[in-house]
Each structure stands twice: as C-alpha cells, then as structure tokens.
Amino acid sequence: MMQTDTSLEAALNALLLADAHALDSKDMPGWLGNYADEEAAAYYCRSAENSEHGLALGFMYDDCRARLEDRVTFVNDIWAGTFQDYRTRHFVQLTSFDRVDATTLEMRSNFSVFMTPKDSGITQVLAAGQYLDTVRQDKNGELKLLSRRAELDTSVLPRYLVYPI
Amino acid sequence: MTEINLSWPKNYNEVPKEAFVRKDIYAEEVKRIFHGTEWHPVAHESELPNPGDFKTFRLAGVPLLIGRDVEGVVRVFYNACSHRGNQLETAIMGNKTEFECPYHRWLFDSKGDLVGCPNPREFLPGFNKADYPLAQPRFDIYFGLIFVTLSAETEPLLEYLGDSQNCLRELLAGDGRLKLLGYQKVRYDTNWKSYTDNDGYHAPLLHQAFKMLNWQGGKGRQYTATHRGHICFESALSVATGPSVLKDKSLIEFKGQDPAVGSRIVSLFPTFVSTKHLDVINLRFATPIDAETVEVHYAYFAHQDDDEDMVRHRLRQSSNLLGPCGLISMEDASVFHRIHIGNHTPGSAIFQKGVHDPLKLESEFLQNDESGNLPRWEYYRSVMGFERATV
Numbered sequence: 001m002m003q004t005d006t007s008l009e010a011a012l013n014a015l016l017l018a019d020a021h022a023l024d025s026k027d028m029p030g031w032l033g034n035y036a037d038e039e040a041a042a043y044y045c046r047s048a049e050n051s052e053h054g055l056a057l058g059f060m061y062d063d064c065r066a067r068l069e070d071r072v073t074f075v076n077d078i079w080a081g082t083f084q085d086y087r088t089r090h091f092v093q094l095t096s097f098d099r100v101d102a103t104t105l106e107m108r109s110n111f112s113v114f115m116t117p118k119d120s121g122i123t124q125v126l127a128a129g130q131y132l133d134t135v136r137q138d139k140n141g142e143l144k145l146l147s148r149r150a151e152l153d154t155s156v157l158p159r160y161l162v163y164p165i
Numbered sequence: 166m167t168e169i170n171l172s173w174p175k176n177y178n179e180v181p182k183e184a185f186v187r188k189d190i191y192a193e194e195v196k197r198i199f200h201g202t203e204w205h206p207v208a209h210e211s212e213l214p215n216p217g218d219f220k221t222f223r224l225a226g227v228p229l230l231i232g233r234d235v236e237g238v239v240r241v242f243y244n245a246c247s248h249r250g251n252q253l254e255t256a257i258m259g260n261k262t263e264f265e266c267p268y269h270r271w272l273f274d275s276k277g278d279l280v281g282c283p284n285p286r287e288f289l290p291g292f293n294k295a296d297y298p299l300a301q302p303r304f305d306i307y308f309g310l311i312f313v314t315l316s317a318e319t320e321p322l323l324e325y326l327g328d329s330q331n332c333l334r335e336l337l338a339g340d341g342r343l344k345l346l347g348y349q350k351v352r353y354d355t356n357w358k359s360y361t362d363n364d365g366y367h368a369p370l371l372h373q374a375f376k377m378l379n380w381q382g383g384k385g386r387q388y389t390a391t392h393r394g395h396i397c398f399e400s401a402l403s404v405a406t407g408p409s410v411l412k413d414k415s416l417i418e419f420k421g422q423d424p425a426v427g428s429r430i431v432s433l434f435p436t437f438v439s440t441k442h443l444d445v446i447n448l449r450f451a452t453p454i455d456a457e458t459v460e461v462h463y464a465y466f467a468h469q470d471d472d473e474d475m476v477r478h479r480l481r482q483s484s485n486l487l488g489p490c491g492l493i494s495m496e497d498a499s500v501f502h503r504i505h506i507g508n509h510t511p512g513s514a515i516f517q518k519g520v521h522d523p524l525k526l527e528s529e530f531l532q533n534d535e536s537g538n539l540p541r542w543e544y545y546r547s548v549m550g551f552e553r554a555t556v
C-alpha cells in the first residue's frame with residue numbers, strides 16, 4: 001500500500017511515541033516490541049562526544065536481537081530490587097525522515113529526558129540528544145525500529161542508567 | 166594547612182560518617198590531598214596516539230592540558246594562558262599543533278612555548294617571549310599511564326606506586342600498548358571517598374547477576390601497597406559455566422590469550438580505580454567536583470596487537486559489562502548514592518568482613534574482604550591530621 005507523506009509522518013510519530021511510552025512506563029517487553037523481529041535489530045546509546053572522535057564505545061551497545069532481549073532480562077530480572085529507582089519522561093520530536101528503499105526508512109528526532117528519583121522527588125534533565133533511527137516497514141505498512149542510536153549531547157550523565165534512553 | 170577537628174574512633178575498622186559530608190573537611194582535603202603530595206592518574210598515552218593529540222581534564226578544579234607535541238613527546242600543562250590566565254583550550258579532546266588564546270591572541274606551540282603575541286612593544290620593557298611558556302605541573306608516566314602531582318615534595322612515582330607496580334603493569338596489558346575505545350562519563354551524587362570506598366571493592370551479595378549467570382567469583386588475593394593503602398586485587402579468571410539467562414553469551418566470554426593473567430583491580434589513593442576483567446581494560450579517571458559530587462571518566466581500551474575481531478569483542482563487552490550501566494556494576498553505582506545519603510547520620514561506618522582484630526591493621530586480605538580499605542583510611546586519617554581516640 002502506498003502511503004502519502006502525511007500519513008507516513010503520522011505513522012513515524014506514532015512509533016516514536018510508542019517507544020517513549022514504553023520507556024516511561026518501564027515496560028521492557030513493550031520496548032522490545034517496538035523493534036523489528038530481525039536478527040539485526042539494534043539499540044545503541046552513546047555520547048556524541050565519542051561518535052565525533054570516531055570512538056564506537058557506548059553506554060549501551062545492543063547490536064543484535066539477542067542483546068535487546070538480554071536488556072529486558074537485565075532490567076526486569078537481574079537488577080530487580082538492587083537500585084534506587086527513578087521515573088523518566090521522554091519528549092521526542094521528529095526532525096527529518098527519508099525513504100531508503102521499499103521497506104526501509106531513516107528518521108531523526110530530538111529527545112530530552114527528564115528524570116525524577118523516587119526518593120528525592122526532584123526533577124532534573126537526564127539527557128538530551130537525538131535518535132538516529134532506521135525503520136522497517138512491513139507488507140502491511142506497519143513500522144518498527146530496525147536500529148536506533150540514541151546519540152547523547154549529554155556526555156557526562158548525572159547518574160547511572162537502568163533503562164535505555 | 167588549617168587544623169580541623171574530627172574525633173576518630175579508636176578502632177581501625179570504624180570511619181566516622183562526618184568525614185564524608187562536612188564541607189570544611191572537603192576544603193581541607195583539596196589542599197592536603199588533591200593539591201598535596203599525591204600522584205593522580207589523568208590520562209593514558211593511548212588517548213593521544215598521534216602528534217598534536219590532546220585531552221583536557223580538571224583535577225579537583227585545576228585545569229590540565231595533556232598533549233603530544235609535534236615530535237611525539239607527551240607533555241602536561243596547566244590549561245591556562247601564561248598572560249592573564251584565561252583557560253587556553255576548551256575542547257575535551259582534539260588535535261592541534263598550536264594553541265591560541267583568544268583573549269589577547271597569544272600563541273603557543275605544542276611544546277608549550279610562546280611563539281607569538283601581537284604588539285609586544287607595548288609590553289613591559291624587556292619583555293621576552295621565552296619567559297612565558299605554558300606552566301607545567303610535575304608529571305611522570307608508568308606504562309603509558311600519565312600521573313600528575315601538584316606538589317614539589319611528592320616522592321618519585323615508582324616509589325609512590327610501590328608494590329602496586331606489578332599488578333598495575335599487568336592490568337595495562339603487560340606493556341601499556343593500549344588503543345582507546347571510548348568513554349563513559351558520569352557524575353555521582355556522592356562524596357569522592359564513598360566512591361573510592363565502594364568501587365573496586367566488590368560486594369558480591371549485591372550482585373544477582375553472578376547467581377543468574379552461573380558465575381563463581383575467582384579465587385583471589387587482595388593486598389595493600391605502600392603506607393597509602395593502595396589496593397590490588399589479583400584473581401584467576403573465572404568464566405561462567407552452565408546454563409545462563411543470557412541469550413548473547415559473548416558479553417561474559419573470555420577471548421584473551423592467557424587466562425592465567427586473570428582479573429586485576431588496582432585502586433590507588435586517592436581516587437583512581439582501574440580494572441581488567443574478562444577482556445575489558447578500564448581506567449577510571451575520577452575527580453571530586455564538590456563535597457557531594459564526584460565525576461568519573463570510565464575510559465576503555467583494546468590492545469594495539471588485537472585483530473579486528475578482538476577489538477570488536479572488547480568494544481561489545483566494554484560497553485555493556487562494567488561502568489554506570491554495566492551488567493555487573495550498575496548496582497554499585499546506585500549504592501554510591503545511597504551510601505552518601507546514609508552518611509548524613511551520626512556515628513561511624515563499620516567494616517566487618519575480614520577484620521580479625523579492630524586494633525590491628527593488616528595488609529593481606531581475601532578477595533571480598535571489606536578490611537582491604539582500612540590501611541587507606543589510616544593513611545587518610547594521618548594526612549588529614551585527625552587524632553585517633555585512645556579509648
């Protein structure tokens with residue numbers, strides 16, 4: 001099915017919001033569900049500072065589907081009950097998108113993430129940056145993330161990270 | 166030096182919590198420790214592999230410019246113009262063969278010499294460029310690890326490292342020929358001493374991961390080097406066996422050549438922690454920001470002889486295993502914050518595991534003993550001039 005640009009844009013926005021919603025709800029299976037069911041599905045989180053200097057190291061480097069699934073296990077099982085929890089709010093804004101081929105798109109969006117530790121109740125900025133996404137479109141027109149790189153302007157995080165950005 | 170009072174308990178295994186939170190104590194620590202007779206690792210040469218490469222770093226507020234000059238020699242400068250003291254370089258890292266101060270356009274070469282300044286005829290009579298190079302702190306290098314001291318009285322670096330030398334050399338892959346993979350940088354809401362007290366020292370009970378991954382801790386040795394209480398851990402490498410909850414087991418796989426080399430942790434007074442675990446080589450450059458904040462730059466490395474597959478493996482393992490979001494260390498990071506909150510209560514933090522006699526200091530410990538930190542606390546107490554109670 002051919003989509004007009006406006007409905008495509010709406011669908012991309014819906015994907016961005018679905019991911020923000022899953023993260024802010026700490027719904028890790030929901031987060032995983034936003035990714036394409038392909039071996040190559042990937043999530044990276046790293047500072048723009050590293051990228052600009054050609055350094056590939058990240059805060060999170062989940063370069064295959066298995067690692068995305070393990071990320072769910074880290075948060076839900078391995079780390080459960082060991083950390084001081086915090087709420088997040090993701091604000092995302094689509095800035096550009098391009099079609100690569102019949103089943104692939106690229107999109108960029110800005111994000112800012114607020115965090116509120118449960119104990120202090122004080123809200124601060126956790127990170128700001130941009131998402132560099134490759135999006136997979138299946139036969140029914142449904143969109144999933146094939147790969148996402150959360151590139152952080154914030155090179156010094158205000159604390160540890162439990163959840164992906 | 167200002168006299169400050171803090172009554173220190175008689176028992177070696179007790180540390181007054183006030184030491185972690187009092188602002189007057191922090192101000193004195195900056196003078197006596199960070200600007201005093203200690204060596205501080207600030208970079209590894211492999212972060213500046215090429216002529217002209219530089220990195221900037223602030224050591225307890227003091228801005229440093231660490232660079233490799235056009236001839237390939239590593240040098241450390243104060244990152245401040247020799248004219249009016251303007252911060253010279255603002256980039257975190259980069260490559261430059263000259264540094265120009267924008268304020269009055271003084272120009273320095275990569276050796277720190279002043280090579281140009283507009284209108285010197287208007288300056289003081291007899292002004293000579295040769296008298297105005299960038300100022301330098303004392304620095305020295307051990308297997309590529311660059312140390313700075315802000316005091317003229319600090320003993321030579323090798324003496325400072327003492328018996329930690331060998332463990333540190335092994336941690337630096339035996340020859341120090343590293344290759345930078347990148348950084349994870351973070352600020353923790355905790356006093357710098359809570360950070361160093363709880364980083365490196367391992368609280369296995371905190372980690373669900375070990376049980377879930379079927380990972381037994383390796384048998385190992387923990388010992389103290391020098392009267393400063395530097396802490397070294399040496400343990401045989403243990404590799405996870407049996408079923409694991411991980412779908413991608415490469416995260417905890419060991420691909421190195423020599424498992425006998427095992428895991429190493431070296432924690433040098435005051436704030437440096439470094440570790441080699443599985444195929445991760447990690448140097449943590451840390452500096453206090455204020456009494457309640459410490460900034461840690463986790464730098465990760467490969468070895469120069471690694472093939473492409475090994476570099477990739479190290480990159481994948483380093484990003485996800487240790488550090489502020491690592492599988493087996495995120496909880497440690499969370500503990501730094503909670504310890505600091507808890508330290509705003511009366512009394513002392515009491516060390517238990519491995520303490521045989523509270524009135525004696527030891528220098529050999531078991532791998533997970535808390536008591537390994539105690540020689541360092543005794544050194545801290547003496548540097549700060551706190552009197553130990555006799556009853």
Ligand code: FES
Nearest residue numbers: 246248249266269
């Ligand atoms: S302060 Fe740098 S040129 Fe004047």
Ligand SMILES: [Fe+2]
Nearest residue numbers: 368493494497
């Ligand atoms: Fe740990």
